[in-house]
Amino acid sequence: MDKILNIAIAEDHQVMIDGLTALLEEFDDLKVTIKAKNGVKLLEQLETHQPDVILMDINMPEMNGIDASLKVKEKYPKTAIIILSMFDDIKLIKECLKAGVDGYLLKETGIDELKEAITNVANGETHFSKPVAQKILQRKNKEKPRKSNFKPADLPLTLTPREIEVLQLICEEYTSNEIAAELYVSVNTVETHRRHLMEKTKSKNIAGLFRYALQHNLLLQS
Amino acid sequence: MDKILNIAIAEDHQVMIDGLTALLEEFDDLKVTIKAKNGVKLLEQLETHQPDVILMDINMPEMNGIDASLKVKEKYPKTAIIILSMFDDIKLIKECLKAGVDGYLLKETGIDELKEAITNVANGETHFSKPVAQKILQRKNKEKPRKSNFKPADLPLTLTPREIEVLQLICEEYTSNEIAAELYVSVNTVETHRRHLMEKTKSKNIAGLFRYALQHNLLLQS
DNA sequence: TAAAAAATCACGGTTTTCCGTGAGTTGAAA
DNA sequence: TTTCAACTCACGGAAAACCGTGATTTTTTA
CATH class of the missing domain: 3.40.50.2300 (Response regulator)
Structure with missing residues (x-):
């Protein structure tokens, strides 16, 4: 032993x-x-x-x-x-x-x-x-049901590479417009990524996204 | 030696x-x-x-x-x-x-x-x-002049206790409305604190505030 | 190669944040 | 006692974020 x-x-x-x-x-x-x-x-x-x-x-x-x-x-x-x-x-x-x-x-x-x-x-x-x-x-x-949220199983929390990219820029204080310019895509696209990010990370706003990025070590300059 | x-x-x-x-x-x-x-x-x-x-x-x-x-x-x-x-x-x-x-x-x-x-x-x-x-x-x-920002000297970066309180709630994903309810003050007051926070921390949005809170160890749950 | 996942775009509507400006109250320090 | 910092409140407008819904294209993978 x-x-x-x-x-x-x-x-x-x-x-x-x-x-x-x-x-x-x-x-x-x-x-x-x-x-x-x-x-x-x-x-x-x-x-x-x-x-x-x-x-x-x-x-x-x-x-x-x-x-x-x-x-x-x-x-x-x-x-x-x-x-x-x-x-x-x-x-x-x-x-x-x-x-x-x-x-x-x-x-x-x-x-x-x-x-x-x-x-x-x-x-x-x-x-x-x-x-x-x-x-x-x-x-x-503390399981607080968020609005009309009756998902049966857990979401796949894995973010896609593009989503991570968007998330990182959000954490760098970029607006959706600026992100769109940076990534050469439409603002609509960026907003879609944002929506998915909010869902996947169960966030209510930028603070929640930042928190997630921090805890999963996704921040850029760290 | x-x-x-x-x-x-x-x-x-x-x-x-x-x-x-x-x-x-x-x-x-x-x-x-x-x-x-x-x-x-x-x-x-x-x-x-x-x-x-x-x-x-x-x-x-x-x-x-x-x-x-x-x-x-x-x-x-x-x-x-x-x-x-x-x-x-x-x-x-x-x-x-x-x-x-x-x-x-x-x-x-x-x-x-x-x-x-x-x-x-x-x-x-x-x-x-x-x-x-x-x-x-x-x-x-990299000194990027932010909009019309010609402050002569450096701002006093010290946040007041109340401002710190508001900042912490912002980082907890509270909206201004929720913060107002939590602190028993008007939304207008909260928004004033927010404005001061943005100025003092030189932030552009919530992400910047969160970054400041993180780096100055003001986050609540850490 | 068919199905699934990822990335793209659109649009209208609501909420929240951001910004400027002004002002009253209070308590503490000079 | 007056000056100042902190805290409070108000209002209006612009910008950004958030939300729902739906859809096409590209890429990956089984």
Whole structure:
């Protein structure tokens, strides 16, 4: 039971990678074997060898933590995933749960809980930060039906490349007119993309779109 | 010249504090003497003893890194400050420069550059990440005059408590009407606050407001 | 190659945001 | 005590966003 656990870190901030590594390697039974700056690179490295636990940031370029988790769980269902997120937004947590992650910690978490969570998920259990667990429990209550919204199943939340492009420009303070000019399409087209974006991200206005972009690491200049 | 440098870390994410500490203490000539979760706590601890270098995150609750830097430089002008930010937004960088910081690193930075930066600023020099330095140099070119905007000096960027309240609700997808109901004031009042917010933050729409809130860590649920 | 998904465009209508301008009240600091 | 910043309210107009509905073309994929 005291075998060494191999850890993968997927995280875009180099200081954070370095810091986490230094931190975890103070434990004799933990070893950081994989460091990746985004989901794509993580998957590449997983082909060589699989760790016991993956510490996954959500905000990563190229491929974010949620999409990466989905793919990892597809190929290596036995590998445990702990999400390390700055946000305890219920929408986001739900997406992660759906992706099959085994734990969800906030970055406010200290090393002690982190270590505990790693041990737990390595043993096949789950581990969620208190605030996160609370949100999960509360969620049923807060399901607020938005206008006439009786969609049977969940929407496919995947945005198309074009939609992402539009979303990014929206977050850069572009108006629909300006976006149309930038992308060489009609304003009507842009507005259609906007409509789809609002639906897919379940937003009510630009603030909601920005929030989504932020949490899924779609912002341009970041 | 080889004396031990005392470092302060001001950063709201506990894992990051722990990680940075573990990382820095691998160097014999660095010692982390202060750890603070926000600007207020940092200032409290500075009264006891001053470090040589402060590693300052921008996104902190209570008091953000910019305001904290201002106060620190007021009281302890000899203490060097390095900003550790996720954003290389020119607006933000300018605010930091105005606050008198000695360095500005992105969180993508690795440990090597971090160490180098610490040494540099401790020697009275400055240190800016490449992308940051570039933005600083480019800034003259990009000064885009906004409509009829010929303000002589810089506006006071400090938002009033009420304005912050309104801003936060805007970022929560509230409409002006909803905000008015929430705060028990007239819609006209809310719209006035909005107008002031747009001016002070130099925004063109909600996206700009959200960006400002994000970068100054004014978001509610984070 | 047929079906599905993505991207394109149109149009009319409602709501919200944005903008300018002006002004009264209040509490705190000079 | 007056000056000032913060907060409050009003109104009108323009611009942008939001919403519904429907439709064509292109690209991808099964």
